[in-house]
Structure formats: structure tokens, C-alpha cells
Amino acid sequence: MNSFYYSPTHNQGITKTISVTSGKGGVGKSSMVANMALQMAREGKRVLILDGDWGMANIDIMFGVRSRYTVEDVVKGRKELKDVIVEVAPGVDLIPGGQGLYDLQHIDTLMRRYLLDQVGTLEGLYDVMLIDTAPGIADNVLYLNSAAQEICIILGPDPASLTDAYSLIKVLHQKQRETRFSIMCNQVTDEIDALRIFKRLDDVASQFLCVRLKYIGFVPFDPELRKATKSQQLVVLSRPMSVSGQAIQGIAQKLSGFRELRESKGGMQFFWEQMMGVA
Numbered sequence: 509m510n511s512f513y514y515s516p517t518h519n520q521g522i523t524k525t526i527s528v529t530s531g532k533g534g535v536g537k538s539s540m541v542a543n544m545a546l547q548m549a550r551e552g553k554r555v556l557i558l559d560g561d562w563g564m565a566n567i568d569i570m571f572g573v574r575s576r577y578t579v580e581d582v583v584k585g586r587k588e589l590k591d592v593i594v595e596v597a598p599g600v601d602l603i604p605g606g607q608g609l610y611d612l613q614h615i616d617t618l619m620r621r622y623l624l625d626q627v628g629t630l631e632g633l634y635d636v637m638l639i640d641t642a643p644g645i646a647d648n649v650l651y652l653n654s655a656a657q658e659i660c661i662i663l664g665p666d667p668a669s670l671t672d673a674y675s676l677i678k679v680l681h682q683k684q685r686e687t688r689f690s691i692m693c694n695q696v697t698d699e700i701d702a703l704r705i706f707k708r709l710d711d712v713a714s715q716f717l718c719v720r721l722k723y724i725g726f727v728p729f730d731p732e733l734r735k736a737t738k739s740q741q742l743v744v745l746s747r748p749m750s751v752s753g754q755a756i757q758g759i760a761q762k763l764s765g766f767r768e769l770r771e772s773k774g775g776m777q778f779f780w781e782q783m784m785g786v787a
């Protein structure tokens with residue numbers, strides 16, 4: 509298994525933070541986060557996943573690991589941040605987030621300072637942080653998304669996923685003043701299907717909101733991915749040559765390689781400050 513991974517390179521820059529989100533549930537956020545993280549690690553990136561789905565945190569299960577502690581233990585002062593981070597694969601670490609993430613908005617100044625000091629030690633350790641969110645437009649989801657440098661919205665093939673994605677973009681724009689979104693389509697038939705769905709969203713969004721959507725690719729519906737999920741495997745590892753495995757590899761490369769000229773909102777420190785409502 510080791511030859512599968514390149515040795516990690518040291519990161520001189522700041523951590524790129526990318527949230528993976530959707531309006532509607534079940535479009536494939538957690539699957540994409542877990543598979544993309546693994547793929548990025550294969551390319552020598554050091555990846556941290558933040559499981560931000562408070563109701564159904566399941567990233568650890570996808571990697572066949574059971575995490576013992578969450579951010580809640582950190583917020584309650586029972587553990588340090590470094591103690592809750594678990595290595596789920598070579599080059600991939602996980603912060604089991606859960607409910608505790610949302611207590612961050614209400615912690616006292618002393619704990620905030622203490623936690624930010626701990627976050628400071630993580631800066632530079634990771635090239636990328638991928639944040640898996642719950643679906644929808646709850647405040648918690650909005651905080652996670654607007655704290656991230658890049659917001660990646662997943663669309664599914666059904667009309668409800670499109671209208672719910674539009675609602676999410678609208679609320680993120682109106683409440684958090686977000687203007688730029690990356691869009692990927694999952695479980696679609698092919699690229700024509702993906703572009704058709706993207707265009708429908710882009711047309712409405714550009715007509716009614718002052719936002720920019722960037723299409724970053726598609727992953728076709730693939731029974732291999734579903735099979736892999738059922739047997740607690742990740743398709744980029746168990747079936748790298750499958751259609752979904754190949755597509756995810758391409759998107760992961762794009763997402764981790766793409767560097768904004770404007771590095772605003774970047775970095776671990778910025779992300780956690782936003783989550784604590786101090787930035």
C-alpha cells in the first residue's frame with residue numbers, strides 16, 4: 509500500500525481550505541470528500557478533512573476508522589486539538605467535527621485564545637483542508653462554507669438538487685456576501701448531462717444574483733462507487749480505473765492545484781477565526 513503514495517512534500521504556503529456542500533442531501537458530498545482526500549494524498553499533498561456534518565458525521569466510517577473524540581471534547585477543555593485528529597489513511601488526517609463545531613460561536617475569550625494557539629500549530633502542516641458539510645441552508649452550514657476559501661457545491665441529476673443549490677447560493681450571497689462558487693456535478697450520465705445541469709443553474713444565478721459560478725467537472729453515476737461504499741472502501745483506491753475513480757482523480761487534481769491569485773480567506777487560522785466569529 510505504501511508504494512501507492514508519494515512521500516509528502518513540505519508545505520511552505522498556507523493551507524487551502526475547501527468546503528464541499530450541497531442544497532439537497534445525498535448528492536455525494538462525503539463520498540467526494542473522502543475520495544478526493546485520498547487522491548490528493550496520492551499526489552503528495554498533506555490533507556486534513558474536517559467532518560462538519562453534525563447530524564450524520566460519517567467520514568471516519570468511510571475510511572473504516574472509528575474516531576473517539578470530536579471538536580466538542582476540545583471546546584469543553586477535555587482534549588487538545590492535536591489529540592482529536594486521527595490519521596485515516598497515509599497523508600490524510602481527520603478532525604471529527606460533530607456538534608462541537610457550532611459551539612465555537614459561543615466559547616469564552618480564554619478558550620478562544622487557547623484554541624487559536626492550537627490551530628496556529630496546524631498551519632503549514634497541511635496543504636489542503638477539505639470540509640464536509642451537512643446539506644441545506646442552516647446557519648451552521650453557512651458558517652462552515654463562508655469560513656472556507658473555496659466553496660464547492662455538488663449538484664445531482666434531479667431538479668430538486670438544482671433548486672436547493674440555487675437557494676444555498678442565494679442565502680450564502682445575501683447573508684455572507686459570497687460571490688464565487690465552484691460547481692461539480694455528481695451521479696450524472698455524462699459530460700453533456702453535467703454541462704446542461706450546470707448551465708441551468710448558471711443562467712438563473714447570473715440573472716438574479718450577482719455571483720460567479722465556475723464549473724469544475726463531473727463524476728458519472730457509477731455502480732462501482734456504490735459497491736465500494738457498501739463494503740467500506742474508497743473507489744479511488746479499490747477501483748482507480750473505474751469511471752468514477754478516474755473522474756474524481758481529475759477533479760481532485762484541479763481543486764488542489766488551483767491557486768488563487770487573490771489568497772484572501774486562505775489558511776487554517778482564518779478558517780477557525782471565522783468559525784469562532786472573531787474575524
Ligand SMILES: Nc1ncnc2c1ncn2[C@@H]1O[C@H](COP(=O)(O)OP(=O)(O)OP(=O)(O)O)[C@@H](O)[C@H]1O
Pocket residue numbers: 530532533534535536537538539540561564641642643694695696727728729730731733734735737738752
Ligand atoms: N458517482 C456516484 N455513483 C454512484 N453512487 C454514488 C456516487 N456518488 C455518491 N454515490 C452514492 O450516493 C450515496 C450518498 O452519498 P454520500 O453519503 O456521499 O452523500 P452526501 O451528500 O454526503 O449525503 P448527506 O447529505 O446525507 O450527507 C452513497 O450510497 C454513495 O455511495
Ligand SMILES: [Mg+2]
Pocket residue numbers: 537538539561640641
Ligand atoms: Mg454526507
